[in-house]
Every structure is written in C-alpha cells, then in structure tokens.
C-alpha cells in the first residue's frame with residue numbers, strides 16, 4: 001500500500017461527512033459519532049490516515065479534559081480542528097478530523113482509549129491531567145489505567161512530548177518512561193487514589209510541596225509551575241486571569257499553555273486567549289429555567305465534585321445537586337460516598353435527578369440539610385443565582401431544558 | 406464509647422466503602438451513643454475497636470492490606486470478640502486464600518474457612534441477595550469466585566448478580582458479616598446497619614427514620630421485590 005490516502009480512505013471520509021450531516025438534519029444526534037463509526041467500519045485505519053500531516057495535541061485524564069482541550073483550541077488562535085462536543089473515542093475523533101482539514105488539531109481522549117489513539121495519531125503533544133476513580137462499573141480500576149498508559153508511552157514512537165501533572169503520582173508513574181516529559185507543578189487536591197505507591201504499594205508521604213515513597217519514587221522536578229495567578233513555563237512568566245472559576249481551572253490552563261508552548265505558540269498571546277474562555281460546552285454557564293437563574297456546574301466523579309464543592313461560596317443558602325446513574329454516568333452511584341459532601345453543611349441542598357434518593361441518603365449521613373425534589377417545578381424561585389452541580393447525563397438534561405440568560 | 410475502625414481505607418476503599426463507617430457511626434449517634442470513628446492508615450497500629458470495617462481494593466493494595474493485617478493485632482482482637490463487616494476484597498482477605506495478579510493464590514488471614522479463586526468473568530452490576538426475610542441490595546464489581554467451607558454459613562442467597570458464585574453471597578459467623586456488595590452497602594440497607602449495630606452494642610434498637618429508608622424501598626421496588 002502507498003503512503004498517501006487511498007481511494008477507500010477518501011470514500012470513508014466522505015461517508016463520515018455524509019452521515020454526520022444526515023444525523024444533524026434528522027435531529028438524531030449532534031453528528032459527531034455516527035459518521036465516525038461508519039468511517040471506521042469502512043476503513044479501520046482511518047484515524048491514522050486522517051491524522052497524517054497534522055500537528056496533533058491529545059488531552060486525557062479523569063477530570064478537566066474538555067475544558068483543557070477547549071483552552072488549547074482557543075489559545076492556539078484561529079481555526080483549530082477539535083472534537084469540541086466531547087465525543088472522545090475514535091469514532092468522535094474520526095468525525096472531527098473528517099470535518100476539518102485544519103492541521104492544528106487538539107483532541108480530547110477517553111482515558112481507556114489513549115493507548116490506541118496515541119498509536120494511531122502520532123501526536124506532537126500528549127497532555128496527562130490526572131487519574132482518579134471514575135465510573136466504577138465500567139472504567140476498570142485506576143491503577144490499571146496508569147499501567148496501560150505507562151506501557152503505551154514507553155513503547156510509543158517517542159516523537160511526542162508528554163505534558164504531565166507532577167503532583168499526581170499515578171500520572172507520574174504513567175509518564176516517567178516517556179522519551180520527553182514536561183512536568184507541571186499544578187494544584188491537585190484529590191490524592192485518595194495515590195496514597196499507596198503505584199510501584200511498591202507502600203505509603204507515599206506528602207508534604208506541602210512534594211511527595212515521595214521510600215522506594216525512591218518521588219515527585220519529579222517541574223519546569224511548569226504555578227504560584228497563585230502567576231504561571232511560569234520554562235522560565236517565561238505570564239499572569240493567569242481566568243474567566244473560569246476555581247483552582248482546578250488554573251491547573252487546566254497551566255497545562256494547556258505548557259502544551260501550546262511545545263507547539264510554538266507565543267505564550268503572552270496564548271494566555272490572553274485562554275483567560276477569555278468563559279464557558280465550555282455549557283459548563284459554568286448562566287442559564288434560565290422556569291424563572292430560576294442557574295449556574296450549571298458539571299462534576300462526574302469524586303475528584304470533580306471535590307473541586308466543584310470548593311467553589312461554592314459560604315453565603316449562598318441553597319444549592320441544587322442532580323445525580324443520575326445512566327450508562328454514560330456509570331450505573332453504580334456508590335461513589336457518592338467518596339464525595340466530601342460534609343462541606344455543604346450550612347447550606348440547604350435540593351436533591352434532584354434519577355438518583356436523588358441515593359444523594360439524599362448521602363447528605364443525610366453527612367449531616368447536611370436536604371430536600372428531596374420529585375418535581376422541580378415546585379421549587380420556589382430565588383432572586384439569587386442558584387448553583388446547580390450535576391453529573392454527566394443530569395448536566396446534559398439541565399443544559400437541554402434551560403436557555404441562556 | 407463505641408469505637409468503630411475503618412481499616413486501611415487508602416488500600417481498601419475503592420467503591421465508596423468509607424460510607425459504611427459513616428453510616429454505623431451516625432446511626433449510633435442518633436440513638437444517643439458516643440462513637441469514635443477511627444480511620445486506620447498505613448503505618449498505624451490496629452487499635453482496639455468494637456467493630457472493624459474492611460472495604461474493597463485492587464490487587465496490589467489488597468495483598469499489602471492482607472500483609473499488614475497479618476502482622477497486626479487484628480486476628481487476636483477478632484478472636485476476643487470484636488465484630489467485622491467485610492466487603493469485596495475484605496471478604497476475601499479474611500479467608501484462607503485469595504487470587505491476585507493472574508491465578509496466583511495468596512494467603513489470607515485464615516479467620517474463616519473460605520477460598521477465593523479467579524472467576525471466569527468479572528462480575529459488575531447490581532447485586533441482590535435474600536437474607537432471611539430481608540433483601541440485601543447493592544452493587545458488586547469483582548473477579549472472585551468464593552467457595553465456603555462446609556461449616557461456613559452464607560450471608561445471603563443471590564437473587565440478582567453473582568455474589569460468591571451465582572448462588573450464595575458472602576458469609577456470616579457470630580461476629581463477622583461478609584458480602585460482595587461493596588461501598589455503602591450499610592447505607593443502602595438500613596436493616597443491615599442496625600443488625601450489625603444491635604449485635605455490636607448487644608441491645609435491641611428502636612427503628613430510626615432516615616432517607617435511607619426511602620432509598621431501600623425504591624431499590625427493592627426497582628428490582629421487583
């Protein structure tokens with residue numbers, strides 16, 4: 001076979017575009033996955049073919065993938081090929097690549113698919129944000145994920161630069177065998193999944209700025225550091241002044257900018273564009289519904305919830321939390337007991353969603369005031385903006401039923 | 406003072422298992438008992454406690470937890486009458502041996518005559534088991550197949566999911582409850598939490614209304630019980 005795309009690949013790419021268009025026209029989907037599936041069936045190596053001659057950045061990790069991908073796309077400036085709707089498996093990647101010939105490409109990648117997508121796309125940069133427990137019933141266990149990443153990076157072509165979180169021992173374990181790593185010292189609050197060493201399972205000791213195991217496994221020296229709003233990338237200082245809230249978004253921005261630095265984007269210009277990112281696929285957006293003004297926050301797992309709970313101001317009384325356990329959420333809501341809901345003591349929490357009783361049980365045992373809401377239309381309208389924290393499908397539901405303010 | 410100790414939650418606590426400690430402590434406190442909920446970390450000695458809780462974990466951490474418990478006072482404290490609720494990996498650790506990393510058998514604590522081997526497939530999803538007149542509802546996620554010795558009683562009879570082997574779930578001795586239903590099994594089954602608490606305190610308990618009653622009723626209804 002020749003090196004260039006063959007006739008079969010052209011047909012497959014056309015097929016992807018056609019199916020995407022049909023799926024949007026018929027209103028049966030956002031047109032990002034169905035076409036990709038068809039394309040992959042017609043030409044299984046389509047992801048590799050469609051990635052040729054591109055400068056690709058892959059972004060993976062348990063939390064912050066969509067936001068970081070969005071920051072990289074915005075920070076690059078101009079047109080960028082990206083899977084903006086978060087369709088983060090190969091069918092979604094193929095669909096995104098079929099829609100745009102722009103060579104600058106940033107793809108969000110599901111953790112489990114990273115080894116496959118890494119091999120197929122030959123990226124310039126791989127961003128590894130963090131690893132923690134997520135979707136207990138299907139994602140497998142988090143240490144196994146770190147092991148698979150490690151194997152994939154150790155055996156890759158070695159042409160990629162890995163931008164990795166130095167504060168997450170599981171990420172360090174995954175990345176340390178890669179040919180070139182840019183270690184990032186960014187805020188990482190959730191470490192419950194890396195208390196025991198991924199190499200020898202004994203306890204890792206943490207202090208304010210570092211961590212180390214007695215087997216020698218330790219935090220690597222970082223070249224990307226953050227102190228308050230100041231970010232230093234390889235000696236170059238820039239000021240982060242994000243429109244998005246929270247310390248976790250500063251960590252996402254730092255890693256996005258580190259990736260952009262690797263592909264040669266001017267940092268001073270990039271940071272302005274990243275600072276301006278204000279909502280990512282509806283996350284953090286202000287919406288209205290039935291007279292309520294709602295700030296929608298997405299949190300899918302314990303680490304995500306811990307990060308979001310830290311942003312809830314003390315002076316708001318009511319907080320809405322919506323929990324589902326559909327396939328895309330993971331069917332097992334046991335993870336609610338890993339979320340530090342005790343931090344909501346002093347607030348009144350409205351429990352919404354399919355699994356509001358699981359949530360109410362958790363809140364009850366956490367000593368938090370709760371109201372089980374069987375019918376949202378009965379909740380009195382508040383003059384203030386109400387925070388609504390929701391997991392994946394609950395978030396999608398609320399985004400669909402509400403409208404911009 | 407009732408002391409409840411959650412053992413090595415960093416190693417055994419994958420599926421919201423810490424919830425079980427919170428549930429027992431809260432149900433006791435709301436009935437006027439003074440409770441100390443201790444989390445025993447790596448490097449800590451196993452303290453004296455009326456009730457120990459063991460959760461689930463991945464292979465490496467499970468092996469380490471078994472080693473730490475073997476070298477601790479845990480077995481002798483259980484021998485002296487302390488109670489134990491063990492889920493998932495915890496269930497396996499208390500037995501004679503369990504399987505890790507492929508098909509290697511690893512020695513458990515030998516407190517109960519049960520052996521866990523690698524099952525043909527991983528069992529992931531809802532688990533329900535009849536325990537006397539009650540239904541135990543929860544979730545499982547494990548690859549073990551556990552055989553009970555002839556003198557060991559199961560905890561429940563499987564109605565949905567796999568449990569030990571598709572027919573039986575867990576085991577029950579005078580002071581030990583073990584089930585494959587992980588994480589907050591005591592949160593989802595208030596009757597189970599009270600059975601444990603009543604036995605540990607050696608008192609009859611009055612019912613306690615919590616949101617968990619609604620959750621339990623709804624899960625039973627959803628499963629058709």
Ligand SMILES: [Zn+2]
Pocket residue numbers: 197198199200201202213214215216217
């Ligand atoms: Zn170590």
